[in-house]
Amino acid sequence: MTALVIAEHNNKELKVSTQNTISAASKLDGDIHLLVAGLECNAVAEEAASCEGVSKVLYVDSKEYENFLAENIANLIKNLSNDYSAILAPATTNGKNYMPRVAALLDVAQISDISSVESEDTFQRPIYAGNCIATVQSSDTKKVITVRTTAFDAVPKGSNSAEILKLEEVNDAGISEFIKEELAKSDRPELTAAEVVISGGRGMQNGDNFSLLEGIADKLGAAIGASRAAVDSGFVPNDYQVGQTGKIVAPNLYIAVGISGAIQHLAGMKDSKVIVAINKDEDAPIFQVADYGLVADLFTALPEMESKI
Amino acid sequence: MKILVPIKRVVDYNVKVRPKADESGVDLNNVKMAINPFCEIAVEEAVRLKEAGSATEIIAVTVGAENAQEQLRTALALGADRAILVETDLEVEPLGVSKVLKAIVEKESPNLIVMGKQAIDGDNNQTGQMLAALMNYPQATFASELKIEGEKAIVTREVDGGLQTISINLPAVVTSDLRLNEPRYASLPNIMKAKQKPLDVIKSDDLGVDLNPRITTLKVSPPPEREAGIIVESVDQLVEKLKNEAKVIS
Numbered sequence: 163m164t165a166l167v168i169a170e171h172n173n174k175e176l177k178v179s180t181q182n183t184i185s186a187a188s189k190l191d192g193d194i195h196l197l198v199a200g201l202e203c204n205a206v207a208e209e210a211a212s213c214e215g216v217s218k219v220l221y222v223d224s225k226e227y228e229n230f231l232a233e234n235i236a237n238l239i240k241n242l243s244n245d246y247s248a249i250l251a252p253a254t255t256n257g258k259n260y261m262p263r264v265a266a267l268l269d270v271a272q273i274s275d276i277s278s279v280e281s282e283d284t285f286q287r288p289i290y291a292g293n294c295i296a297t298v299q300s301s302d303t304k305k306v307i308t309v310r311t312t313a314f315d316a317v318p319k320g321s322n323s324a325e326i327l328k329l330e331e332v333n334d335a336g337i338s339e340f341i342k343e344e345l346a347k348s349d350r351p352e353l354t355a356a357e358v359v360i361s362g363g364r365g366m367q368n369g370d371n372f373s374l375l376e377g378i379a380d381k382l383g384a385a386i387g388a389s390r391a392a393v394d395s396g397f398v399p400n401d402y403q404v405g406q407t408g409k410i411v412a413p414n415l416y417i418a419v420g421i422s423g424a425i426q427h428l429a430g431m432k433d434s435k436v437i438v439a440i441n442k443d444e445d446a447p448i449f450q451v452a453d454y455g456l457v458a459d460l461f462t463a464l465p466e467m468e469s470k471i
Numbered sequence: 472m473k474i475l476v477p478i479k480r481v482v483d484y485n486v487k488v489r490p491k492a493d494e495s496g497v498d499l500n501n502v503k504m505a506i507n508p509f510c511e512i513a514v515e516e517a518v519r520l521k522e523a524g525s526a527t528e529i530i531a532v533t534v535g536a537e538n539a540q541e542q543l544r545t546a547l548a549l550g551a552d553r554a555i556l557v558e559t560d561l562e563v564e565p566l567g568v569s570k571v572l573k574a575i576v577e578k579e580s581p582n583l584i585v586m587g588k589q590a591i592d593g594d595n596n597q598t599g600q601m602l603a604a605l606m607n608y609p610q611a612t613f614a615s616e617l618k619i620e621g622e623k624a625i626v627t628r629e630v631d632g633g634l635q636t637i638s639i640n641l642p643a644v645v646t647s648d649l650r651l652n653e654p655r656y657a658s659l660p661n662i663m664k665a666k667q668k669p670l671d672v673i674k675s676d677d678l679g680v681d682l683n684p685r686i687t688t689l690k691v692s693p694p695p696e697r698e699a700g701i702i703v704e705s706v707d708q709l710v711e712k713l714k715n716e717a718k719v720i721s
Contacts, residue, residue, distance in 0.1 A: 231637070232600065233609055255630040259612045262565070262600035271566045271685035274595045284689065289593055290488040294497055297689045338609040338639045341625070345632040354631075358719070382720060390649065400615065400629045400650060407509075407589065407649060409631070415719040425487055432697065436717045438709065444702075453700035453717065456709050466706040471713075471720060 163192040163247035163282070166220075168239065168261075169210050170252050173200045173228065176209040178355045179252035181316035184215055186309040187250050188317065189279035193217045195246070196324075199238055201228035211324040214317040219326045226334040229343070230256050233335035236263035241331060243268060243304065248282075253308040253410075254354075265306040272306045273298060277313035291406040291429035311354065312412035312433055346401055353404070356385035358415045359434070361404055362397070363389035363427075365420020365441065365460055369397040374460070375419060377468040387411065387431075389421045405430035420460050423448030440464075472526045472619070474517040475581035476551060477572055477602075478510035478533050480542040481592045490691040497592075497691055506542040509587025511549070512647040515654035516617060517585050518550035525619045528552050530579060534563055534571045540670060547665035548657035554668065559675035559682060565593075567682040569601035574678040576606055581642065583624065588613050588646040599646035609639035613648040 165187040170177040180196070187194045194215050198207045199222040207221040220242065226234040239260070243249060249264065251257035253275045265272035277295070278286040284299045285307070353359060360375050360382070372386065379386050387409070388402040404411055406429040416434035421427060423439070423446055431437070432451050439452035442459050449455040456463060482488055483503040491498045506514075520526040531546035532555040533539045543554035557571050576584065589596035603610035611617075611626035615634065618625045619641075628635045629648045639645075657665070675682055703709045713720045 229635075229637075232603075232612070236604065255613060255628075258596050259600065259610075262597035263604040263610065265597070266566065266569060266601035266604035269566075271564050272595070272597050273686065274593075274597060288694070289691070290482070290497065291591065291594065292694055293488045294490050294691045295694050296691050299687045299689055301685050301687070335607075335609070337607075337643075338611075338637055341636040341638055343630075343632075343636070344634045394650065399633060400648075401631060401633050406591070406594065415713070415717070426484070432694075436713070436719050437697075437700070438713070449702070450699070451697050453698075454709055454712055455700060455702045456706065457702060458706070463706055467710065470706060470710045 164245060165190050165192055165194050165248040165250060166242065166246040167194060167196050168251040168257065169196050169198045169206065170254055170256060171198065171200060171203060171206040173203045174205065176206050178316050179254055179311045180210070181213055181319060182311035182314045183250050183252045183309045184213055184317045185314040186276065186279060187248070188215045190248055190282050195220060197239065197242065199227040199235060201225050207326050209319060211326050212322050213319045214322050216322060216324045219324055221326050221328045222331050224332055226332065229340035230260070231338050231340060232260040232263050233338050234333050235260045236267060237333040237335060238331055239264045240267045241333070246304070248305040248307060250307045250309055252311050257308050261306060261308050268304060268306065270302045270304050270306045271300065272308065273300055274308050275310045276307055277310045291425050292432065293425065310410060312410050346399060350379060351383065351385045353385045353387050353409050354411055356413050358382045358384035359387050359411050359413045360384045360417040360419065361387035361389065361421060362392055362419050363421030364391040364395065366392060366397055372398060374464040378464065378471065381468065381471050389427045418448050419464065421448055422446045423451065472583060473528045473530070473579065473581040474520060474526045475576060475579060475584045476513050476517050476529060476531050476546065477584065477586045478514065478531055478542055478546055479507040479590045480504055480533065480535055480539040481507045481590050484508055484591055490693055494690040494692050496688065506545045507587050507590045509589060509647050511654045512651050513585040513587050514546045514549045514551060515652050516647060519652065520619065521550065530555065530581065532557065532572065532575055534559060534568045534675065536560055543670055544665050545657065547668045548662045549655065552668065554670040556670065556672045557675050557678065558672055561682050562684065563682055564684055564686060565595050565597035565601055566685065567680065569598050569605055570680045571675060571678060572602045573605045574680055583641060584644045586646055588648055599644050603644040608643050610644045611637055611639050612646045614645050615648050615650045617645055617651065
């Protein structure tokens with residue numbers, strides 16, 4: 163059996179979520195091929211071929227794939243699917259967008275957001291915002307899977323040089339069109355890949371106060387996140403959101419500041435190795451999952467912390 | 472323009488759900504049920520399109536047991552014009568639901584389908600994309616803004632790095648993210664009026680759709696428990712613990 167992993171990239175570089183997904187695929191016993199579809203993404207294909215455990219890279223370079231429109235990518239994956247017993251993608255917003263479309267085109271029930279591979283047809287996945295872990299068995303002959311990236315260690319890259327097979331596959335469904343993208347520019351690490359994350363909640367009171375987190379983030383090399391309440395209040399943009407429906411993170415250190423700890427937020431960060439909570443309300447549920455809790459006013463605690471680390 | 476809004480009955484988002492003691496499933500005894508929050512946002516968006524003159528009729532649909540009529544009534548109270556329950560006692564999966572919805576779409580021919588991006592019970596995030604695939608319609612998932620311009624919809628989507636805007640040809644499937652809108656509360660007169668609105672019940676067998684599950688849940692277990700931590704007295708103590716005990720900062 164061979165698994166096809168769909169690479170996540172931005173046409174310039176491979177995203178680490180691809181390496182997490184390869185790691186999940188490697189638990190299925192079989193060869194692993196990687197699909198790199200994009201525009202002028204030769205460098206990504208080279209990077210992909212260097213990932214440990216990959217035996218072949220399928221490389222498709224054409225403008226219909228530049229922006230990963232679900233209609234075009236799903237048709238491409240479907241056309242390549244015959245040779246594969248499993249197709250895996252990271253549960254990023256891209257993977258979540260096109261993979262169910264692939265599954266339906268193949269008449270397969272997708273297994274979303276797996277956190278463990280028990281056997282080639284049995285997987286674990288969180289349900290109910292992570293309050294329960296379901297062990298599920300699929301009866302489909304072909305498996306379509308999205309992978310919770312924080313649950314699998316990234317395979318190393320740089321050591322391998324798999325064959326790169328360039329394909330001419332053109333699939334313009336012609337029913338959707340990319341207009342524009344407004345992506346946050348930041349020198350900080352990506353939220354889902356950072357070793358340290360510091361997040362602010364409603365307690366931050368406004369967007370300007372997030373600068374109190376920046377000083378600490380700079381010193382620790384941390385990414386900055388937020389609770390849904392902070393995003394809904396307009397303090398920070400949507401891509402900061404950590405939680406059930408935002409980003410799932412599991413850094414070595416997660417610092418929650420002014421976050422009460424709703425179930426939906428905990429779902430996005432409770433697999434972090436060490437959790438710190440700073441909140442002036444000692445009854446906040448966040449303290450029940452924190453390794454270290456500090457009951458304090460964040461407006462005095464944060465500047466003090468910045469000066470002492 | 473006719474809008475179809477598929478919705479789902481789920482456990483209320485405030486309920487902390489636990490597995491049954493024998494791990495055979497999720498303990499749903501006596502828990503409060505509600506319309507899935509993302510579905511509520513989808514209904515609200517459809518109602519706003521109707522209020523703005525872009526839509527003429529809103530049909531809410533769900534696939535489930537008889538008691539899912541309660542959530543259809545909620546959708547009607549929020550402003551849907553009529554509702555359809557496709558009744559089944561099977562535990563349905565996204566693929567099966569999307570096949571039922573395909574049958575409904577073929578019958579009703581809506582120009583737009585607006586639905587929640589995921590249900591907060593199974594957290595699957597699949598049904599909208601699957602329906603779009605089965606109909607060969609374009610899809611705009613995780614929408615935070617939706618504009619109708621002639622035969623197209625211009626949709627801003629919440630993606631990992633920020634926001635993406637795409638244009639899709641109608642008919643299409645749009646799935647709502649949290650910030651698409653803030654749903655209104657149903658007023659008492661509207662709740663009363665909703666009781667008079669038409670609600671059709673169709674047996675899933677009559678649609679000739681294969682709803683047999685492809686995925687078997689072998690067990691449902693609690694997540695690994697986190698050990699209770701400690702409350703530190705000061706920032707000094709916190710920094711000391713992080714350096715010397717947890718060794719996560721240097």
